[in-house]
Amino acid sequence: MAKRVGMEVGIAAAEAVGMCNIDMAAVYPITPQSHIAEHLSEIVADGRIDAEFVTVESEHTSISCVSGASATGARVYTATSSQGLLYMHEILPIVSAMRLPVVMGNANRAISGPINIWNDHSDIMPQRDAGWIVLFADNGQEVVDLTIQSFKIAEHKEVMLPICLNMDGFQLTHTVELIEFPDQKKVDKFLPPRKPLATLHPDNPVSMGTLGMPEIYAEARKSQDVALINSKQYILQIWDEWEKMFGRRYKPVETYRADDAEILMLTMGSMGETAELAVDQLREKGMSVGLVKLRLWRPFPFEELKAAVKNAKLLIVTDRAVSFGGSGGPVYIEVKAGLYHEKERPLIYNYIIGLGGRDVPVPCFVEMFEAAAQSAEKGIVKDYEYYGVRG
Template sequence: MGERIGIEVSQAIAEAAMLSNVDVIAAYPITPQTHIVEHLAELVASGELDAEYIPVESEHSAMSACLGAVATGARTFTATAGQGLELMHEVLYVASSMRLPVIMSVANRALSGPLNVWGDQSDLMSVRDTGWIQIVAANGQEAVDNVICAFAIGEDRRVLLPVMVHVDGFYLTHVIEPVIMPDREEVDRFIPPYDYPLPLDTEKPVTMGAFAPPVLYPEAKKAQDVNLRGSMPVILEHWDRFGKAFGRQYGPLEHYRSEGAKTLLLTMGSIGDTASAAVDKMRDEGKDVGLVQLRLWRPFPFAEFRNAVRDADLLVVVDRAISFGGPGGPFCSEVRAALYDEEKRPKVTGFIAGLGGRDITVAGFEDMVARGIEIAETGTDQEYEIYGVRE
């Protein structure tokens, strides 16, 4: 059994990669991910972690170097944030389409401009269609556990896909939390050896990243989509295995006092902890409010999600990203899309809050719930509201 210690979440993530016995790290430092890669560099320099650390000149190169490493059969890890994730954007599609299981922690950060290094989920949403598995951690323990799970999931032969483990920049990356760090032997037992079926090998050459003309491209893309959708039961299987081995059970959704609640708050990431405090307060006041947190953003857990909100009358969805000129925050518009064909579906109200590191307080969640109920009763001509902006 691992030891419960006080540790900065960034350091804990780096140590989770070490416990996962990573072979290669290629990364470029960027706020608020810096402490993750600094600590990995320290661990390699001190000899505590026996891995190749490739210092690169950009995030585009970092992800490219990771692809080369993982294609040889090396367990590979990297981390980035915000603008760094944007700079590696085109390579993200290459990782998933070539089925190369790079594991990456993303310290979620707002995107320029105006320049802002603080946390929101604009970067997470901008990469939602890149074909990666995306797991969103709500606290330090979830971040550590899911980095370990990500290796088991991504490298599974039934999956072979890259995985992002999202942690909110500053809210998680720069805070010291109590975290149970698993034992190395336990993690060794949990993550099977990485055995890529068609590695780069001079004895048995293959062509990776080849060209596919119109006669083949759609077939390749359908194969990729079927694969990502099909990863769902394998993700659940590894989470269950993790639960049995470590005593902490994860799923695509996290429920908090949501049983039978008529109004449900929907969140993703670290704001869930504040939202749960708001739910406690509202419950104490006799209000019928619960919370559902989404942990698995890709593949989207449609069945579990529909089941979780089936009995609610109203969903209050809180996004930390904007889809400019679109139907609302990306989270809210996917929630609406997931429910459209349901015969009985709750009303959905969307709020965009917490942009660029603006705190969302307990009172903020109470306000959004109250406003959501008001909109559900009286209607609105807007698809969504940006909460807490000075008029």
């Protein structure tokens, strides 16, 4: 029977990994990922799962180490955050190019400087082009569900790509939520042991990570892009399967009261639930607003996004990272580019919010909705704006 328990989300993430019959994990501690690392080590130390737990000397090594283990055919997990993710950066595109199904949790945290341990998305955004599948969770339940799903997606023989599951640091990782844990037997059925296509073993020696000269490199890169784009259909399949077995539906683009809304806001990560409350308040006032939540950052769900915003007049994109000297936040740039060829497209505004743990409570979302609506009514088209930032 599935059980519902109150649990800190970081701990729950480790519990979810513990349900996935992993063979090996390598982790280096960093706030706010540390509770995941600690609790996973407890699960191994208590003998609840049979896995090698390697306490490495850096994130560069944790990602390298799980990659080596993944290449032997092991099911592997790592988790990191912020500077740790940046330290992994060099290795991330190699993992995806080698098609190693590594699953990684990322407790989103601001990057230095100034040094700051609190939540925003500036750690994951520089990894955008690493060729990984990148997912965002909105709450603790999603962290658990998406963690389990991630192994199945990553290891699917038509996918074979690493996955980074983003969960907002502190806002999610250190918050106690009511979470329904699926039944272990059902998880085992949903997620059978990994069946790798090729492994590092003397019975069938293979060379992995070879040198690609100019005559082959471009083809290798293209095939990787094709693989990432194609992965979406299998992600959707696996989410269907999850819904049938566990009853919860996952979509690349989630919507909230968006069908008839004239003004839409787009969020990614845990702020979606706060924005939902703002939508409710404004709906009560009679304002035609709704919410679009991006779950799948890579491969980017262009079709689903277009369908979700096609009837809106105004789309307010929120970003939790800065693309210095660019035309807006990274999500905004992506969304705007994706809608450029559409004949009917909404006006698009961009707010950069919640940097380095700056709180964005419900009234702020209300204000953003109202300010953008008034501005649009006057016909003022603005590019990005820092919300509530001095100077």
